[in-house]
Amino acid sequence: MTAPRGHSFHLELGNEDDILARNSSIHVELECTCARQQDFGDMLCFLHHSEDELKKQDPSLLDTLCTDSYLDAEKTARWFQNFVKTAWVLIPQSEVYNVNVLPSTRMCKLQLRNAARRNLTIEIIFGVQQGDSEQPEGIGHLYPQHVRRQLCHPCLEDICHALPDHHPLGPKAVHAGHGEDAAQLPVGRATMVSATFFFLTFLGLIQSPEEVGDELDDATNERMRQYAEELQERMMQLLLEMEETEKDQSWAHMGALLLSALQNWQFWACVGVTLLSFWLFFLLHKKLEELDDSSDEESSSNDEDRGGQAPVINDALDAGRFIAQSIQWRQLDLTTKCQLVKDLVHGFFFVFEWILTDTFFPVLHSPIGVGSAFEGWSPREDDTVYRFLAPMTAPHGHSFHLEQNSIRELPSRNSRIRVKLECTCAREQDFGNMVCFLHQPEELRRNPEPSLLQTLCTGSYLDVRKTSYWFQQLVKSTWKTLPESGAWQVNVLTSSRSCRLHLIDDTKSALFVEIMFGVQQGDSDIFLSSQKTEAVFTPDTIWPQSCAVAEMKFFRHIAANAQQDSFHLRCMQLCARILVGNDFTTYMLKTVVMHLLTTIPLESWHRRDFLQRMDDIMQYLRLCLRKKRLDHFFFGNEAMPEEIILPPDFQTSRPPNLFQHMAKDGNTYSQAMHEFRELQDRLTRMLTFGN
Known part of the structure; x- marks a missing residue:
């Protein structure tokens, strides 16, 4: 140097x-x-x-x-x-x-x-x-x-x-x-x-240390153009000399000369590298001018919002904006597809409501879109699974009672739904010829319509497998009567705890839909659902607590209060993309992002802040790993938005530790630190190469 x-x-x-x-x-x-x-x-x-x-x-x-x-x-x-x-x-x-x-x-x-x-x-x-x-x-x-x-x-x-x-x-x-x-x-x-x-050395001519900035003054640009013109003049002189030599020499001598020049490949490599360097300089200079123009437009709009205050130029923000633009984001049209799938599934349930009237099967209500697609950050478009949670209530003559086996374990993974018969003698006039299952047992034996206890229950508890199988058969038997059957072909996939549908339209475009079932816990946004647990085996009468509806409402709250160019969903999408093949779950990274969304102002989640926010996510995860503790977002959180309704025990309980398994097992912790370093390497490659 x-x-x-x-x-x-x-x-x-x-x-x-x-x-x-x-x-x-x-x-x-x-x-x-x-x-x-x-x-x-x-x-x-x-x-x-x-x-x-x-x-x-x-x-x-x-x-x-x-x-x-x-x-x-x-x-x-x-x-x-x-x-x-x-x-x-x-x-x-x-x-x-x-x-x-x-x-x-x-x-x-x-x-x-x-x-x-x-x-x-x-x-x-x-x-x-x-x-x-x-x-x-x-x-x-x-x-x-x-x-x-x-x-x-x-x-x-x-x-x-x-x-x-x-x-x-x-x-x-x-x-x-x-x-x-x-x-x-x-x-x-x-x-x-x-x-x-x-x-790298040549690019160093147009890139200064971080404190200096990335802009090129006019004098530097003028000198670089002069250098380019001088190089072109020298090349023209060299070509003229070669033409004169060709006229004076014989074809054999010229062939030997050309062979000698070709063998001296270092010279031609230097010439090619020099020309390519000037071309790269031109492209980079043009890119910087475009970034400056976009930055000026954004700064002018921000000046109007601040009342005419002078803009603040920050090279780190420009770098974050540049890298965010260079990443090959998947073009997701989630809003349109989510609405299409939502209309299709709601058509199902409209017919089901009419079919299940005056029966003793669970009452199905309008399904709620949950999961990454309806939260707005699905990492993949081609194999996105559109998930719904269908709320259920007990049919007339029955009631649901939620039982949590372990009070200390929150959210409860071993909850069950107990089904009880209710007296309907006083309401017999309202329901016509319906008999009371409690006080008219002899009529019950002659009644061709069995109670819910005899169809979808094991013992006196609602059975997940029986409920899923009943709903799958309902879809197969009623699909031909739906108007959508003319445009879509449906395949009901095998599933023991949900209803999974593979829909194919006339253009061979496929959609994957998963419908889960849940019973609302009071008036809150927490449900006992049929979704799978992390356990190897889950009994059919277990309905674990689910925060899926609360998570969807949280992201909807952020979208309503964030500015139009907020980049928080892109951050979440990138986190999901780098997790492929890693032991960290998407829910862990989503928990980290949700915590940061309630601590960092929403005004600091723009495109220009992309690099800083991704660094905040990784540093927050690193800190949680060192402490071997990651708090569940929906427990004991004073920053919870008001529109999200939680049960009283969620508000007063100590947050469960999502990293509890690391605190108990040293080998698991060491493996987690190794996985974290791999996660950092993947993020670096993604930010460097854009894919």
Whole structure:
């Protein structure tokens, strides 16, 4: 590295007794640029201009990568690591290799992986040359020169072994040895690495440290255009010389000349890399201009809302907006499809209500859309499952009584629904010829219509399996009578605790619908439902407590109070996408997001805040893992919206710990920490590559 304009590097080698200079430092001083202002354009001298005048340009290196006027190795490494993460997608090698920036405080360690899952590790250390010698003063690692030679071979060997054995630049191309016989990087691989590093270095011309900003001034743009014109003129001169040579030489001599030029492929590689670099600069500059335009429009609208206050430019927000736009979001038309499925299912229940009138089967009410689709963040469109919870009430002559076997366990996983017969003698006139099951048992034996206890119960408890089977048969027998049967083909899939439907229209488009059953707990939004539990085996008479309706109402509340461009659903969608194949459940990440939605103002969930909010989610999850505790959202939460109605015990009970299994088992906790690190890596790749 060399000092930028207006600065100078001075090497301080520390103690005289320290021959290897392990304590050397790089002192950064400001240089006067008044006499060279014409060369630097509009750049002001850091020494002879006032602080107010210097605010018009980027801060000096002392304000960005230095600590007490000395170049800081950790700041330099962190700046370069952030730069690589942002700029990698612009490099041609990004189509072949996935990059992972490994944590390091004094260097930049890159782990590249190709489509064949071959790994290639690159370490980039930073140094300042000591005079005209070949011994740079490193701020990443201060190794003696002979140690560096010995460390050269293993690094190169790892690079070469990343290729297949049959590759001409693979392991066989490694030359073993140390010292003068140290391994030499094969020409092809060295060029690839050099080209990659060249791109990173070139992009460094248009990307400054985080404190400086991403904007390019007009003088820099003008100089870059002049460089491009000079390069084109040189290329034209070279082409003219080649044409003149072609006229003067014979075809045989010209063939030899062309063969020699083609063999000198390093020259053509440099020319191609240079032209490609200018093309990438043009695309990046155009992208930055578009971001600036959109940022100006948003800032102007925000200024009107604030009463004309000056906008605040934040490069971190622009980076968050840029990365959020680069992610390949799945185009979800959830609102339209949810309404389509909702109308279709409501058509079912309208017919069922008419069929089940004056019967002793459960009374079915309008189903409630729940789950990720109706909450607005379904991660996949092609296989989205549209879930409904159908509230049930007892038929006349019967009553439902909810029993929770364990008071300490909330939400209860072992709840049951007890069915009791009720006296209907006083209401016999209202129900016509219906007999009282309690006081007319002899009539009951002759009554062709059995009671609910005889059809859908096991003992005196409502049976989930029998209820699901009864509803599935009801769908099969009545489907042909529905108007929708002409446009949709229905397949009832096997399920023991719900009714799963596979619907196919005339265009062969498929929809998956799951209808669960539930009994409301009082007037609250909590139901005893037929949904599955985490247990390996769940008895047929168990109806666990479900907060699905309360969760749907919470996201509906957030959508009603958030601004139009809120990005909270995208954050939740990205969390669900990175969880594929991970032991963390979607409900855990959704609980984290719900907690943050009630603690972070909704005004801070815009597109420009995307990176910060995703970092908040991961940091919150990390903190919960360290404490081995993640509180259930709907228990003891004082920030609960008023429209969500909860039972009294939910409001006063201590929140259940969703990480209780980690607190009891150390191996489970260690596995969870390993899964969390993998989760972070997936998120980094998603933010880096967009898919």
